[in-house]
Structures are given as structure tokens and as C-alpha cells.
Amino acid sequence: MQSKTSILCGDLLDFTGNPFHQGEEAVRFQPEGALVIEQGKIIARGPKAEILANYGAQAEVTEFTDKLIVPGFIDTHIHLPQTQMIASYGEQLLTWLTEYAFPEEMKFADRDHAVKVSEFFLNELLKNGTTTALVFGTVHPxxxxxxxQVAQAKGLRMIAGKVMMDRNCPEELQDTPEQGYLESKQLIEKWHGVDRLAYAVTPRFAPTSSPEQLQACKQLLEENPSVYMQTHTSENLDECEWVKSLFPDAEDYLAVYENAGLLRKKSVLAHGIHMSQREIDCCKEHDTAIAHCPTSNLFIGSGLFDLKRMQENHIEVAMGTDVGGGSSFSLLQTFNEAYKVQQLQGKKLTAFEGLYLTTLGGARALDLEGVIGQLEIGCEADCVVLDPKATPLLDFRLQEVSELHEKLFALMMLGDDRCIEQTYSLGKVVYQRDVK
Incomplete structure (x- = not known):
């Protein structure tokens, strides 16, 4: 019979604040530390020797020598139905949607197909250390x-929503304002707040929703104030021009959502590459978060996100893979690309800042600080064990490295799913690397 108390021992790394603003003061590193877990939550943390002396007699102890234990990764923007079309060649956003994304999404009219892809998708997330994601479905409820259903069976904290589109897309993927409202309402009633699941009202982006449908989204948010809202903004310059032509009375792209009443604390906007200062100020005013998706922005050729400008304006930014525009499920690889995006603008991104965006920054963007994103007493025990020696190259690179930031930076630049030794959800192992 499994012990009710478990202890994970290793080097603990998480954040007590935002390193963009507080530097290394925000970094909490406990070498040879330990976490005590009961009923899926962290009940104690501290030096390994002290924890084992106090809790070790009645607990199941797991040792991770020379490993980093970090909070479970949080992906704030990803598309379930684009899993099988990841790495599709040669197009920018609007043509890419028409040629690749929409045809793939049509397959999700078949529920069995949706179940099969959901199983693969969630297993791939866990394999990459991601324990929470904000997920786009398709128009099909x-x-x-x-x-x-699949996420619940795995005991995961996940947020998702049915895409709402009533124009400028294939007929097979269209709903109406009324249909979108009713189907979303039914999903909210069935799933929102059940176990660890939450619902996100999901207008795809301004060009595919009429003003009437955006009002239906507002109604859903007003009737269900604890749900999320997710959409896209200012990803691609042609998209921005299209929005101007479709909403000529709106001051700018973000004003479309602002005028519709969709911006609030639990709203997450993907991309935000080409935002004006007015739009940035608007995000700040409404406490609305941005999901930065660098692998997608580079792969689809959308542009370079000015992360430092967002931080200077105190916008809550988190990381998103944006699969399948993004080319990897790995948030380590996503940091790799985020670093290069900043380099191309003459700016730097530290490993601490990148890991923050993937953990506590993600929790803050999703209004879940104190629940996930930290190795903190009272938090759910979602965590990841990272192996800095997972590949021969990493092992060789780090042989003579002792400084924490250099070690973490190399791990995040060279690492991928091979560096994930174990993934824990509510203190239970949900992924374990197969070491041959």
C-alpha cells in the first residue's frame, strides 16, 4: 500500500517573484532540498537532512541525485487539433490557416478522433514536463x-474551450452566435470547475467572429465570471490590416476585444507582436495577459515579440508553444527560441526569466498563483525533475560548470523532452523517462 506521505529529494528551484523586476532576488534555490507531499499538495519544504529527520520515518522517499526539481511547466497557448499538422511547410498565418489548420480541424467532428488526439496530445505534454495548458479545441463541442474526459482521467489541471467562428472560415467549421453561446454554455455547465478542469470562452480571433458573436462571448463571461477567455491578437501584419477593414470603427486590433467587453483578469491573448502603446496600456488597465509564442512566431514568420517592453509596462506575460504553428511541445525548446528572438532585437533573456515565464509567470497569467507554478507549501504538487546530464552533449558541456545560471541556461538551450526524468501531477508520477 502506498504511503500517504511522500518526499522528493533533489535540488529545488522556483521563484518567489518576477526576475525581470527583482533579478536574482526572485530566485529560490535549495541545493539538496526536499518536498513533502500529502494528498496531492506540498505540506513542507526545506533542506533534505531536516525534512528527512522530521518526516522520513513515515514517508516514501524518492532521491534525485544531481537533478533539478522545478514546478510543472505551464503552456498558456496551444491548439489540440493542430497536433498532427505540426511542422507544415511554407506559409504565413492566413494562408497557413486555410491550407493546413482548417482542414485538420474538420476531422474533429468525429469524437473518436478527438479522443485519440487528446490522448496523444496530453501524453506529449507530460513527456515534456507540461502539467497545465490553456488549450484551443475546434468549433465542435x-x-x-x-x-x-481524457484530462480528467489523468487527474490534470487543464483549461480548454470550444472555438467560436461564425464567418471567414469554411462552412464546416462555422457556428452562429446563438449556437456558439449554447454549446459553450453546455460545456461550462458540464466541465468548468469539475476536478481540476476549467473552461475558456474561445473566439478564435477577431476576423472569424462577427460583432454579434463577440457579444455572445461577453454574455458567457458575464454569466460565468470564473471562466477564462482566450483568443489571438496582433500576430501577423496582414492579419492586423484585415482586422482594420472588418472593424473600421475600432481604434486598433485590441479595441475590438475591449469594445466587446472581453478583456479582464482571466483573459489571455496569444502573440501581441505588433501592439501599439495604447494597446499595451489597455492590457495593463484590464489586467490582461499575453502568451508569448516564439517558436510559432519564427516558424510562421510573424515577427519578433518585444518581451522587455511588455515587462517594462508590467504586462503579465507567460510562455506558449502554440503547437501546431509552434514546432515543439517542449517549453525548454520554446525558451531556446525566445532567447534568440530577444537577441535579434539586441536584448537579453536570462534562464531565470525564461523559467519564470514557464512556471510562476504562467500561474500568474492564469490567475492561479498559490495553486500551481511554485514549489510552495499549500500548492498542488505538480513538478518536474530535470536531468542536466540527459544527453552526452549536456553532460560534457556541464562537467566543469558549478554556477546555477550557466547550468540552467545550457540545460534550457540544449534540452528537450530527453531532459524530463519524471513529471508529477498532484504528487503522482504521470510520466517517467524510459532509460535504456
Missing amino acids: QSVDAFF
Whole structure:
């Protein structure tokens, strides 16, 4: 019979604040530390020797020598139905949607297909250390119902929503304002707040929703104030021009959502590459977060996100893979690309800042600080064990490295799913690397 108390021993690394603003004061590193877990939550943390002396007699102890234990990764923007079309060649956003994304999304009219993809998708997230994600389904309510069913069976904290589109997309992927409202309402009633699941009202982006549908989204948010809202903004210059032509009375792209009443604390906007200062100020005013998706921005050729400008304006930014525009499920690889995006603008991104965006920054963007994103007493025990010696190259690179930032930077630049030794959700192992 499994012990009710478990202890994970290793080098603990998480954040007590935002390193963009507080530097290394925000970094909490406990070499040879330990976490005590009971009923899925962290009940104590501290030096290994002290924890074992106080709790070791009645606990199941797992030792991770020379490993880093960090909070479970949080992906704040990803598309379930684009899993099988990841790495599709040669197009920028609007043509890419028409040629690749929309045809793939049509397959999700089949619930069995949605279940199969959801299983693969969630297993791939866990394999990459991601324990929470903000997920786009398709216009089909069964796509989200299937996803929640699989996530619930795995005991995961996941947020998802049915895409709402009533124009400028294939007929097979269109709903109406009324249909989108009713199907979303039914999904909210069935799944929102059940176990660790939450719902996100999901207008795809301004060009595919009429003003009437955006009002239906507002109604859903007003009737269900604890749900999320997710959409896209200012990803691509042609997209921005299209929005101007579709909403000529709106001051700018973000004003479309602002005028519709969709911006609030639990709203997450993907991309935000080409935002004006007014739009940035608007995000700040409404406490709305941005999901930075560098692998997608580079792969689809959308542009370079000015992360430092967002931080200077105190916008809550988190990391997103944006699969399948993004080319990897790995948030380590996402940091790799985020670093290069800043380098191309003559700016730097530290490993601490990158890991923050992937952990506590993600929790703050999702209004879940104190629940996930930290190795903190009272938090859910979602965590990841990173192996800095997972590949021969990493092992060789780090043989003579002792400084924490250099070690973490190399791990995040050279690492991928091979560096994930174990992934824990509520203190239970949900992924374990197969070491041959």
C-alpha cells in the first residue's frame, strides 16, 4: 500500500517573484532540498537532512541525485487539433490557416478522433514536463468534451474551450452566435470547475467572429465570471490590416476585444507582436495577459515579440508553444527560441526569466498563483525533475560548470523532452523517462 506521505529529494528551484523586476532576488534555490507531499499538495519544504529527520520515518522517499526539481511547466497557448499538422511547410498565418489548420480541424467532428488526439496530445505534454495548458479545441463541442474526459482521467489541471467562428472560415467549421453561446454554455455547465478542469470562452480571433458573436462571448463571461477567455491578437501584419477593414470603427486590433467587453483578469491573448502603446496600456488597465509564442512566431514568420517592453509596462506575460504553428511541445525548446528572438532585437533573456515565464509567470497569467507554478507549501504538487546530464552533449558541456545560471541556461538551450526524468501531477508520477 502506498504511503500517504511522500518526499522528493533533489535540488529545488522556483521563484518567489518576477526576475525581470527583482533579478536574482526572485530566485529560490535549495541545493539538496526536499518536498513533502500529502494528498496531492506540498505540506513542507526545506533542506533534505531536516525534512528527512522530521518526516522520513513515515514517508516514501524518492532521491534525485544531481537533478533539478522545478514546478510543472505551464503552456498558456496551444491548439489540440493542430497536433498532427505540426511542422507544415511554407506559409504565413492566413494562408497557413486555410491550407493546413482548417482542414485538420474538420476531422474533429468525429469524437473518436478527438479522443485519440487528446490522448496523444496530453501524453506529449507530460513527456515534456507540461502539467497545465490553456488549450484551443475546434468549433465542435465534442472536441472539448473528449479533451476534458481524457484530462480528467489523468487527474490534470487543464483549461480548454470550444472555438467560436461564425464567418471567414469554411462552412464546416462555422457556428452562429446563438449556437456558439449554447454549446459553450453546455460545456461550462458540464466541465468548468469539475476536478481540476476549467473552461475558456474561445473566439478564435477577431476576423472569424462577427460583432454579434463577440457579444455572445461577453454574455458567457458575464454569466460565468470564473471562466477564462482566450483568443489571438496582433500576430501577423496582414492579419492586423484585415482586422482594420472588418472593424473600421475600432481604434486598433485590441479595441475590438475591449469594445466587446472581453478583456479582464482571466483573459489571455496569444502573440501581441505588433501592439501599439495604447494597446499595451489597455492590457495593463484590464489586467490582461499575453502568451508569448516564439517558436510559432519564427516558424510562421510573424515577427519578433518585444518581451522587455511588455515587462517594462508590467504586462503579465507567460510562455506558449502554440503547437501546431509552434514546432515543439517542449517549453525548454520554446525558451531556446525566445532567447534568440530577444537577441535579434539586441536584448537579453536570462534562464531565470525564461523559467519564470514557464512556471510562476504562467500561474500568474492564469490567475492561479498559490495553486500551481511554485514549489510552495499549500500548492498542488505538480513538478518536474530535470536531468542536466540527459544527453552526452549536456553532460560534457556541464562537467566543469558549478554556477546555477550557466547550468540552467545550457540545460534550457540544449534540452528537450530527453531532459524530463519524471513529471508529477498532484504528487503522482504521470510520466517517467524510459532509460535504456
